[in-house]
Amino acid sequence: MSSEMPAIDRLGVAVGLRTLGALDMAELAQAAERTGLSRFVAMEAWRETIVPLSACALRTERIGLATGVMQVFPVNPVMVALQASELQELSGGRFTLGLGVGAAFVVPRWFGVPYEKPMTRIREFLEIVRGVHESAGSSPFSYDGELFGIRKYSLGDEPVRPVPLHIAAVGPKMQELAGELADGVMVGALHSAEHLGDVRERLAVGAARAGRAAAGIEISYHLVAACDQDGDRARSLARRSISYCTQYPHYLKRFAAEGFGAQAEQIGQLVRRHENDSAEAQVTDAMLERFAVAGTPAECREQLRPHLSGDAVPILTLFPFRVSEQEVMASHHLLLKELGTLGA
Template sequence: MPEPELSASLIFSRTPLAELVGLARRLEDAGYHRVCFGEAWREPVVPMTATLAATSRIGVGSAISQIYPVNPVVTAQQAAQLQELGAGRFTLGLGLGAGFVVERWFGVPYERPLRRTREFIEVVRGVLGSAEHGPFSYEGEIFRVRKYRLPFAEQAVGVPIHLAAIGPRMQELAGELADGIIVGSLHSPRSMEETKRRIDIGADRADRDPNEVALWYYLTCCVSNDSERARALARRSLVYLTQYPHYRCVYAEEGFGALAERIAGLARERAMERAEAAITDEMIDRFCIAGTVAECRDQLRRYAGYPGSPVLHLVPFRIEEDEVVESFRLAAQLAQAPAGARATT
């Protein structure tokens, strides 16, 4: 079996930026294809800039940048400069974020998500092309632009745009407009087939080849020299996901709806030990890879038939960030064939 094309998503709050960059360089040296930065406790532009400046081969992107708290013209400016800095290694990942986060943290009404996403992508593409195609104007229902042109580019700037999409209409929109789709942390062979079908519907709407739409899927990955400790961390990550309504819907689609609602209730009551204890081994085996390096390498084989490529991640929810960093340091070995495993000719 060929080695998987692996990516990693680095989401941290307190870990120093220099340490994040060092971790990205370690993953580059190990053979990872890309490293992504999510917009959670940190905004992603500064970490991406630092990482692009410190690396030379690995792809770097946002997965994801939230579209509610920012303007698409500014996002396009940032994307163009990141692409210049990285000599073509940058990918822009966009997404909605969670409604309660958008309204609580940014004070922006969580309204008209499909319309906002469509217009946001159209404006970003228009601005990126403005240096070659002339001043860009746009009259949308949400966004308006008057005769803007990128002042620091001499030709259109090519930046792949990937869209985080869980719901059916958003996945269809990704098939219609985006260069790629980013699927969240909960999925199965059945759900991935449904995702491909929705991409096809959107691509057909735009008269484009659905195979042009790259597919990345998040995969919770907990690596430790202690297998039981790795599974304990996986439980905490799965509890974290129950806090989000869109993930509870996916849990329900995969047959864990009532259990996920109960776990979410325990989390709201701050009964975290009970919430973690309610996570079943079946849920860990369905949605995570967790264990030693060798065990996780074996578990990755479950995804050999999946479309697209995995983005390994571990959210520091009730997990010390040093332990998350160590998990990624060990996970670097997953991109390398084990000793003695290379075929001879």
């Protein structure tokens, strides 16, 4: 087989950390930029995303920067619009705002906010962020929604740089909303060629509703990527990340659609009982092959081939679930070093 590799300039990398700080994330963003990747994504989990991405903006020059994703329940859309426009200014036009509704069992527990009317909330959120940005250099923005009301807000006398708006959308209704209103859609960590075809169909439905073309809407997905000189260790890390996904109802539906419903249910039960070693052991080779890139640097490079030949954007991710943050960073850096040998 040829050693040539498709271009990696549409590949991204995502990281969400608890103890390692903004400058550690900026160091990884620099490495991704040197390698030739297109995007660095800050994942919102234990840290918010704007401060780390500000550090990344100051330490990089070309790579795109994105939130992946900012949850809409605990924040205000006008303030988010301001943060996005300022980060777009700071980065010189390299920022993409990724938004999502989060998980129903996480939002009340972590943020003290009822998880109510998620579709309405993210629709109004998108419309307000876009409206606030369009108010700059134009007429004041007002909005009379079900959840939000804005009266004559103006961002200023000068136009601001446009900020692409992407939303996290695993289910069909949210994907249709992305087709209607967003510039891009992030379909999560479980994917297949067939699934991405279904996503395009749902985007087309929403786009038709808005009277626009779906072709320009970007599709991206997280790709669990674990790289280690010890291939078995890398595969163990990837299995831990896949088992992490079984905690979420929306991902259980995706596992079932991909033919892994029974296994995922069983793994999820083990995770909820904190029987994590048993959960990891239940992640099959077929699940690993379908949903991850895992192994030695050379093995990972080979496994990336089909992901780099499609039109959706893979975002390399390793969830820090029973994986130390140092291991996450080491895995990303090792894989970026391998990809850097391509000269892309």
